[in-house]
Amino acid sequence: xxxxxxxxxxxxxxxxxxxxxxxxxxxxxxxxxxxxxxxxxxxxxxxxxxxxxxxxxxxxxxxxxxxxxxxxxxxxxxxxxxxxxxxxxxxxxxxxxxxxxxxxxxxxxxx
Numbered sequence: 001x002x003x004x005x006x007x008x009x010x011x012x013x014x015x016x017x018x019x020x021x022x023x024x025x026x027x028x029x030x031x032x033x034x035x036x037x038x039x040x041x042x043x044x045x046x047x048x049x050x051x052x053x054x055x056x057x058x059x060x061x062x063x064x065x066x067x068x069x070x071x072x073x074x075x076x077x078x079x080x081x082x083x084x085x086x087x088x089x090x091x092x093x094x095x096x097x098x099x100x101x102x103x104x105x106x107x108x109x110x111x
Contacts, residue, residue, distance in 0.1 A: 014063035021067055025074050026052040029066070031059050043069040047077060 012020065022029050032039060043066050044056040055073075057066050087102055095102070 014067065018063040018067045018070070021070060022055070025070070027055050027070060027074075028053070029055045029057055029070075031057050033059055043073070045070065045073040 018029065021027075027045070039058045039060075040056060042058065043061070046054045046056070048054070053073075055066070055070060083103075086106065087099065090097075090102060097105070
C-alpha cells in the first residue's frame with residue numbers, strides 16, 4: 001500500500017475545519033440546547049444586513065455535517081449576491097424589465 005505524501009501539518013479535525021470556515025465567512029455558530037422534539041432538522045443560518053451570520057445548529061449534529069450545510073448556505077448567498085449585482089448592472093445600463101423577465105432572459109442566455 002502506497003502512502004500519500006503529507007505536508008507535515010496534520011489535517012484539521014471536523015470541528016477545527018468548521019471553526020475556520022465560520023471565522024472566514026463571519027458566521028457565529030450556536031449549538032441549540034432545546035428539547036429533542038424542538039431541535040431543528042439541520043443548521044439554520046440567519047444572515048444579517050452587514051454580511052455576518054448566525055447559525056443555529058442541532059446539538060447532536062456532527063461538525064462535518066454542519067460544515068457541509070454552511071458551505072451550501074454560503075454558496076447560495078454568493079449566487080444571490082451575484083444575481084443581484086447583475087440585475088442592478090442591467091438596470092444601470094438602461095434595461096427596463098421586471099426581475100422575472102430579467103431572470104428568464106439571463107438564464108436562457110446562459111444555456
